[in-house]
Amino acid sequence: MSDFDQMGIIVDWVDACRKGDLAMLLDLYTDDAQVECSCNGTRRYRGRRELETYWGPRLSAYSSAGFGLEEINPVPFGIDLEYSVAGSLRIHASFRFSPEGKIRSTLCGPALQEPHAGCAC
Template structure:
């Protein structure tokens, strides 16, 4: 059992995405974190610089289009989240954490889509 609030960290992640706050978002990740996105082909990003390169073009688009929390729940080894962008594009993200209370890894993939289908993650 961790001594930090994993759900709280993911809520902070959602808030940073809503605000388009790249610095706060990046500070939630461990320095050696890994982000894997399989929304449009599998691609891994390792470390702060690569994760910043992934998020830089997306975060302002996500925040201006509307970023909404759909579902959040604890998983056996982290937190699973589903969010939508622009009210329709749904993305599933799984977060795992290091002992220091930072995001160690994140996997994002398309979720069941509602009105529109798209790829933005």
């Protein structure tokens, strides 16, 4: 069991997304963190520079379209999160952490969608 607040880190992650604060978001990740996104084909991003390339345009879209927390649950070895963009587009993300209390990896993909929705993660 970790000695840091995984749920609190993800709440900070949600706050950074809502504010469109890229620096705050990137500071939550380890320097060699990885994001694997399967929304539009599977793509992997590793390290701060690639995460910045991945998150920059998304945060801009999220903050203008609206970012909502749908579900947040502790799971073995991390946290699972479901969030929405523009009130209906739902994305599932699984987070794993380093022993130092930073996000080591994120795996995201489409959650259960309304028939007319797509994925913007």
